[in-house]
Amino acid sequence: MNRKQLVLSAAMIVLLALDAYAVSLYGFVGFFRMIFANFAGFTAFVDLAIALVLILVWMSDDARQRHVSALPYLLLTLALGSVGPLLYLIRRFGDRTDRSEPLAPHALRN
Numbered sequence: 001m002n003r004k005q006l007v008l009s010a011a012m013i014v015l016l017a018l019d020a021y022a023v024s025l026y027g028f029v030g031f032f033r034m035i036f037a038n039f040a041g042f043t044a045f046v047d048l049a050i051a052l053v054l055i056l057v058w059m060s061d062d063a064r065q066r067h068v069s070a071l072p073y074l075l076l077t078l079a080l081g082s083v084g085p086l087l088y089l090i091r092r093f094g095d096r097t098d099r100s101e102p103l104a105p106h107a108l109r110n
Contacts, residue, residue: 004093012086
């Protein structure tokens with residue numbers, strides 16, 4: 001496991017611990033009630049949703065270019081938020097085929 005994978009794994013562990021703690025305090029439905037309790041929470045939720053949709057599009061395109069299935073990561077993203085992209089990146093950085101290639105090489109060409 002390389003350094004990028006270790007950092008991403010640590011971020012995922014912290015995120016899962018925070019999620020588990022919030023759900024244990026409020027329950028799954030209560031978690032969403034707290035998010036929608038005021039306009040600030042709703043705004044943060046919409047911002048996160050937009051960011052995750054952009055990540056879903058990138059992940060799908062990247063997986064297609066790399067000839068791997070993005071479906072498990074897309075489903076995890078829809079169910080658990082940032083866990084899906086973090087797992088995808090951990091797997092991607094573990095791929096030894098082209099480590100030197102940047103994350104989004106085609107983004108500069110558009």
